[in-house]
Amino acid sequence: MTAEDRExxxxxxxxxxLRPHRGFTNAVMAAxxxxxxxPPVRSLRLGDGVARSGAxxxxxxxxxxxxxVFVSLSAQSSxxxxxxxxxxxxxxxxxxxxx
Amino acid sequence: xxxxxxxxxxxxxxxxxxxxxxxxxxxxxxxxxxAMRMMADSASAEDVLQDTYVKAFRALRAGRYNGExxxxxxxxxxxxxxxxxxLRKRREQSVRELPEPHYDGAIPLDARMALRELxxxxxxxxxxxxxxxxxxxxxxMSAKEAARILDCSETxxxxxxxxxxSTLRERRAALEGE
Numbered sequence: 001m002t003a004e005d006r007e008x009x010x011x012x013x014x015x016x017x018l019r020p021h022r023g024f025t026n027a028v029m030a031a032x033x034x035x036x037x038x039p040p041v042r043s044l045r046l047g048d049g050v051a052r053s054g055a056x057x058x059x060x061x062x063x064x065x066x067x068x069v070f071v072s073l074s075a076q077s078s079x080x081x082x083x084x085x086x087x088x089x090x091x092x093x094x095x096x097x098x099x
Numbered sequence: 100x101x102x103x104x105x106x107x108x109x110x111x112x113x114x115x116x117x118x119x120x121x122x123x124x125x126x127x128x129x130x131x132x133x134a135m136r137m138m139a140d141s142a143s144a145e146d147v148l149q150d151t152y153v154k155a156f157r158a159l160r161a162g163r164y165n166g167e168x169x170x171x172x173x174x175x176x177x178x179x180x181x182x183x184x185x186l187r188k189r190r191e192q193s194v195r196e197l198p199e200p201h202y203d204g205a206i207p208l209d210a211r212m213a214l215r216e217l218x219x220x221x222x223x224x225x226x227x228x229x230x231x232x233x234x235x236x237x238x239x240m241s242a243k244e245a246a247r248i249l250d251c252s253e254t255x256x257x258x259x260x261x262x263x264x265s266t267l268r269e270r271r272a273a274l275e276g277e
Contacts, residue, residue, distance in 0.1 A: 004267040005236055008220065012136075012237040014213035020131040020145070021205055028123050028149050032156045036116050 104170035111159045119156055126171055130178050136233045137182035139218035141206065147185050151178040168247060175248045179230050186226035220267060228263040231256055 001009075102125055110118040130151070134144035154177055158164055164173060206214075217237075221229045227249075234245040235256070242253040249256065 002264060002268070004220075004264060004271060008217075008232065008236045008267075011213045011217045011220070012239075015132065015136060015210050015217070015237075018132045018135050018206065018210055020127055020148075024127060024131070024145065025120065025123050027145075028127070028152045029120055031149050031153050032119055033116060035153045035157055036160070 105166060108159055108164055108166075108170050111156065112162060112164070116156075119152075119159075122155075122170065122174075123152060126174055129171075130174060133175065133233065133238060134178060134182060135214060136217060136237050137179070137230065138185065139214045139221075143185060143189075147181045148178060151181050154181070172244075172247055176250065179234070179248055183226040183230055186229065190226070220270070223270060224263050224266055228259050228266070231259040232263050232267075235260055 102121060104122055104125060107118050107121045111122070127148070130148055131144065134148045134151075135141065138144040138147060151174065155164075155174055158177075164170075168176070221232060224232065230249060231245060234240045234248060235242065240248075242256045245256045246253045
């Protein structure tokens, strides 16, 4: 045992009689009962909700993106068709070399 | 009268809030002394200890106490970790921001002086080393008990104690050289 150990053990002896004050148990129980009523802070964290609904959100986003692509392609195809049908004649001017 | 705290903990887990009073009554004296030796100030010690009981209560209600260690060991672990966190925050504050130590009026003068001396000795140690010194040298626990509370190996406990002793020796040498 070092000299420091002996000194610390003496300080331990002098603090052996420390006790909480009489009202401490009641104060702790009041805090515990309050904690029993209020929901734990953890359940209010945004991250928890995101974690739970994350998978569903990813699937919904994928479906929505696929629907957008489909609508966009079908609209483009219908537009192209209308353009082709609206052309009455197709003329090609040729330019002969040396004219 | 000896009470099986594991059975009481099961009652709390099943919804009997008032049973928690039995756990507090059986453990508060030892835990308070440990908190005082760690924090060296009654206001901080009481805050940390109350917070420890609330954490333990919530953990019991959520079914997070698995019964692998005794209820008292589990409470010691929560308290020691809370004290280490509080001491780390205290070290981050500048000296000017630190409040004067506050002692409950019921604490005898000799115990107050001893706590001040203790804080003088242990104040320079990192919180993890301070916890080892308090558990091993002041609470008189074995390396195995301290390791269970600190959730580390016995070797790690002994290594921290060696480093802490070296710092304390340097402090003594500096004081004697003044």
